[in-house]
Amino acid sequence: MDAATIRGLGWKYGGRDTFAITDVDLSIPAGSFVSVVGPNEHGKTTLVSCIKGIIPHSFHGVWRGQVEIFGQDTRSLSAQRLAQETGFVFADPEAQFTSMTVEEELAFGLENIGLSLREIEQRLSWVSALTGIDGLWDKSPYEISGGQKQRVAIASVLAMKPRILILDEPTSMLDPLGKDAIFSILLQIKRETDMTVIVVEHNVEQVAPLSDLMVLVYSGRIARAAPPAEFFQDCDQLVEHGIQPPQATMFLDRLRREGAFHGRLSARFEDDLEALKALLGPPAGQGTRP
Amino acid sequence: MAERPDAAKQRMRRTLLGVVPVTSPLYALHPLTRLHTLVFLGVVSLFIDVPEINIALVLLILIYLRWARVDLSGLRIYLPLTVTVAIFMFTVSIAFPNRDPSFHTFRFAGITLYAESLYWTFASYWRLMAMLFGTIQYFSTNRERETLVAIRSMRIPFAVTYFLSLALRAAGMFLEDMRTIREAERARGLDETSLSLRDRAKLYAMYMIPLFTIAIRRTDEISNALFARGYTISGKIEGGGKRSDYIHTKYVFRRRDAILITVMDVLLCGAAAARIFLGAFAVAQSPLRQYFLTALSG
Numbered sequence: 001m002d003a004a005t006i007r008g009l010g011w012k013y014g015g016r017d018t019f020a021i022t023d024v025d026l027s028i029p030a031g032s033f034v035s036v037v038g039p040n041e042h043g044k045t046t047l048v049s050c051i052k053g054i055i056p057h058s059f060h061g062v063w064r065g066q067v068e069i070f071g072q073d074t075r076s077l078s079a080q081r082l083a084q085e086t087g088f089v090f091a092d093p094e095a096q097f098t099s100m101t102v103e104e105e106l107a108f109g110l111e112n113i114g115l116s117l118r119e120i121e122q123r124l125s126w127v128s129a130l131t132g133i134d135g136l137w138d139k140s141p142y143e144i145s146g147g148q149k150q151r152v153a154i155a156s157v158l159a160m161k162p163r164i165l166i167l168d169e170p171t172s173m174l175d176p177l178g179k180d181a182i183f184s185i186l187l188q189i190k191r192e193t194d195m196t197v198i199v200v201e202h203n204v205e206q207v208a209p210l211s212d213l214m215v216l217v218y219s220g221r222i223a224r225a226a227p228p229a230e231f232f233q234d235c236d237q238l239v240e241h242g243i244q245p246p247q248a249t250m251f252l253d254r255l256r257r258e259g260a261f262h263g264r265l266s267a268r269f270e271d272d273l274e275a276l277k278a279l280l281g282p283p284a285g286q287g288t289r290p
Numbered sequence: 291m292a293e294r295p296d297a298a299k300q301r302m303r304r305t306l307l308g309v310v311p312v313t314s315p316l317y318a319l320h321p322l323t324r325l326h327t328l329v330f331l332g333v334v335s336l337f338i339d340v341p342e343i344n345i346a347l348v349l350l351i352l353i354y355l356r357w358a359r360v361d362l363s364g365l366r367i368y369l370p371l372t373v374t375v376a377i378f379m380f381t382v383s384i385a386f387p388n389r390d391p392s393f394h395t396f397r398f399a400g401i402t403l404y405a406e407s408l409y410w411t412f413a414s415y416w417r418l419m420a421m422l423f424g425t426i427q428y429f430s431t432n433r434e435r436e437t438l439v440a441i442r443s444m445r446i447p448f449a450v451t452y453f454l455s456l457a458l459r460a461a462g463m464f465l466e467d468m469r470t471i472r473e474a475e476r477a478r479g480l481d482e483t484s485l486s487l488r489d490r491a492k493l494y495a496m497y498m499i500p501l502f503t504i505a506i507r508r509t510d511e512i513s514n515a516l517f518a519r520g521y522t523i524s525g526k527i528e529g530g531g532k533r534s535d536y537i538h539t540k541y542v543f544r545r546r547d548a549i550l551i552t553v554m555d556v557l558l559c560g561a562a563a564a565r566i567f568l569g570a571f572a573v574a575q576s577p578l579r580q581y582f583l584t585a586l587s588g
Contacts, residue, residue, distance in 0.1 A: 058517050080528045083520025095511040096518065100434045100462045107536040109519040114527030120536045138312070140304055142466045160519075 003070060003164050003196035004028040004051050010064035011046055011055055020046040021220040024065070028198065028213070030163075033190050035207045036200045038217035039242035044200045045091070047217060048166045050074070051198065053082040069164060084113055087162035091169040091200075093153035094142065102144070102152050103137040109160045123159045130192070131155040131185055147178030154185060164196045165189065171203055179203065186210055205246040208232075208267030216241055228267040235265070248272035255279070306437075306462065308364050308430040316358035316431055320547040324432055325440035327354075330554040331424025335417045337565040339573040344416040351423045358431050368426060370487075376415055383411035394586045405586055413573045434458040439538050448525030448533070456512070460505065467504050471497055 009024040021043040028034050036044050049055040053074040056063045067074045069085050077085070090096045099105040106127065110120045128134045131151045136144055141152050150170055157165065167186075171179040183206050189197060190210055201207040208214065214231040216224040218241045224231060232238065235245050235253040245253070248269050255261035263275050302309040310316065316324070331351065335344055355362060387407040394405040438455050476482075482490060525533045564570035573579060 052518065054514055054517060058514050078528060079517050079522060080520040083518065084528075088518040090511075090515070090518075092511075095508075096515040098459065098512060098515055098519065098521075100459060104435055104537055108521075111534040111536055112520040112522070112527070114531050114534055117534060117536055117539055120534060138303065140462075140466075142463070143304065156519075 001030050001070065002027045002068075003030040003032070004198075005068045005071075006051070006065070007067075008065035009047075009050060009067060010062075011050060012062040014060035016061075019062075019220055021050070021217075022064075024220075024222055026215065026222055026225060028196060030070075030196055031194050032196055032212040033186075033210050034196070034198045034213045034215060035204075035211040036198060036215045036217060037202070037204055037207075037243055038223075042218050042242075043220040044217045045168055046220075048088075048168055048198060048200055051164070052086050052088045052166055053077060054088065057082075080113055083109060083160060083162070085162060086164040086166060087157035087160055089150075089153050089157050089165075089167040089170055091172050093146075093149040093173075096153055096156070097141045097149075100140055100142075101137070102133065102139055102141050105141050105152060106137075106156050106159055109156060113160065123161070127155045127159040130158070130188060132181070145178075147174055147181055150174060150178065150182060151185065154182070158189070161193075162195065164198065166198045166200075168200045169202065170199065171201065179206065183207070183210070204243060204267070208246065209269075211267075214267075216243065218242070229264065232265045232267050246272075248276075252276070303433070305431055305433050306429040306458075306465075307426065308360065310431050311359045314359045314431075318546075319550070320443070320541055320543045321432065321436035321440040322443040322543065323547040323550050324428065325437065326551050326554050328424060328428035330558055331427070332421050334558050334561050335420040335424075337561045338420075338571040339413050339417065340571050340576045341413045341416040341573075342576060342578055343571065344413075344420040347420040348416070348423050351420075351427045355427055355430065360430055364430070365426070368422075372419065372422070375418065379411050379415050379418075380408075383407055394583055396586055405583060409576075409579050409582060410573060413576065413579075434462050435537055436541075439541055442535060442538055443543070449523055452523055452525070459512075460508075463508065464501060464505060467501055468497060471500055 004027070006024050006026040010019050010022040012019045024047060036048060038044050046055065049059075050067050051069065051074070053067075053069075055061070056075065057079070063075075069077075072085075074082065088096075097105055099108055103124070106124050107120055110123060115123070128137070131154055133148065133151050133155055136148060136152065141149060144152065150173070154167065154170065170186075171182050174182065183203075186197065186199065186207075187210060189195060199207055199210075208228045208231075211228050214224075214226060214228055215222060216231075216238070223241055224237075232245050232249050232253075235250060238245050246267055246269065249265050249267060249272060252261055252263075252265055252272055252275060256263075256265070261275070261279055263278075266272055266275070301312040303312050303314075331347065335347065338344055338347075352362065355365075384401065384403060387404040388410075389404065390406065393407060395402050396405065397403070434455070437458060438451060441451050441454060482493070485493065527533055561571065565572075
């Protein structure tokens with residue numbers, strides 16, 4: 001079953017002349033990890049906001065088409081039902097904080113969906129261990145570091161155990177170490193849960209190895225949607241659309257164009273390394289070289 | 291100088307207007323009891339004109355804060371406020387006194403002063419100070435969540451606590467934003483201590499523009515965040531059940547809370563009844579006033 005099915009989706013914000021996204025058709029299989037990539041201001045956040053239901057519930061504008069999550073039209077679902085089905089982590093973690101302590105922030109969504117106190121405690125322990133925020137419960141979410149803020153933001157949504165977890169540029173405000181920590185959490189979520197994860201991300205190099213499906217959004221349309229192995233076959237087109245493929249992939253693409261490499265391009269460094277090793281042959285003294 | 295090991299270990303908890311050690315004995319009291327201190331200190335002074343009692347209340351508040359291990363040096367930030375209020379009140383009282391012919395008068399720096407009018411201002415000032423310090427003690431020692439827990443303990447309808455919680459959160463964020471802006475200014479070399487009082491007042495007025503801009507933008511963000519997390523104004527969950535209240539269960543209402551609340555209620559009602567029915571705590575009963583007037587007559 002598909003977690004999300006989008007048919008002919010178009011959305012124009014109130015007061016704007018053009019559609020932010022138009023003619024979007026996309027199916028997201030349940031349990032998959034999907035990366036949404038593309039340049040800024042081309043419709044990525046609008047697309048995921050439509051999947052979450054924030055659009056059209058909280059915005060004025062013109063809607064076309066249909067978005068279904070697990071077979072239910074998002075426009076017909078209540079805020080609570082949508083919160084249970086789909087979690088949303090905003091790009092700016094401070095934009096989603098509604099409480100003045102981390103503990104309250106984590107419990108807030110769980111209170112809203114009416115979980116028992118015992119269940120809330122269990123989920124807080126689970127999510128704190130998963131995201132490494134055990135020592136922060138009593139602090140204000142505004143006082144902690146940028147990386148900790150983002151982990152709290154993810155944890156507070158993850159605790160609700162939504163069937164679909166959407167993260168809108170979760171690493172955009174973080175330093176390299178903070179980014180690594182978030183990708184490590186994403187990897188854990190992929191391994192330990194059966195959630196469908198949709199990540200809007202600019203860091204293609206780190207998100208691609210996690211992805212089952214990569215979606216390129218350009219000028220409000222889906223320019224490409226494919227598994228990573230196929231997604232990177234035409235690096236030129238990706239670069240034209242503002243995407244920077246991984247360095248190793250770019251290097252192999254260059255070799256391929258020069259006629260020195262005839263294999264398939266991959267987004268995983270390990271695959272690229274193997275391809276390169278095969279191309280170079282065994283090191284001197286170990287192989288059959290003269 | 292190296293920090294003392296026990297001081298280094300001291301974990302602090304940020305409150306609405308300050309910081310308090312996590313180990314403060316104050317936290318043994320239920321938030322409802324603490325909110326009651328705000329109500330008691332805010333209202334009881336309305337029935338008391340005798341400045342000696344209001345001065346004693348202010349001292350009591352300072353002792354309470356000391357017991358709660360609040361750093362009293364932090365209260366210095368309220369000094370300009372207390373001085374400004376005094377200047378304003380006494381200036382008005384001296385410039386526009388109640389010229390009752392029965393009042394005692396005396397000359398000071400070429401101005402005729404009316405003793406009873408001046409003393410009434412003095413009494414009013416300390417009444418105001420008792421209320422002000424009562425408010426400062428509450429907001430210096432409590433967080434937004436404790437206020438909400440206290441209000442929810444009174445079984446106030448969810449819609450009311452909903453708006454109040456948003457207002458408190460907004461106030462907390464407003465203060466955080468202000469702190470950020472001030473830090474950014476200091477980082478760019480602004481030394482507030484070198485500014486005159488007038489320039490400082492101007493500086494605070496200038497803060498309002500970015501603060502209100504941020505607040506307006508945040509309205510949208512909070513609205514979306516609340517929707518995304520399934521918040522509804524009814525306080526009901528899907529299917530009609532009641533929303534859970536996890537934070538509320540973190541506080542225990544003990545016997546000592548009941549005793550303290552009862553004592554405060556009895557004192558408040560007693561003060562109100564004594565004032566309304568017996569005319570007690572009127573400014574005329576102030577021993578200091580008697581001494582002041584006797585000294586002038588003599």
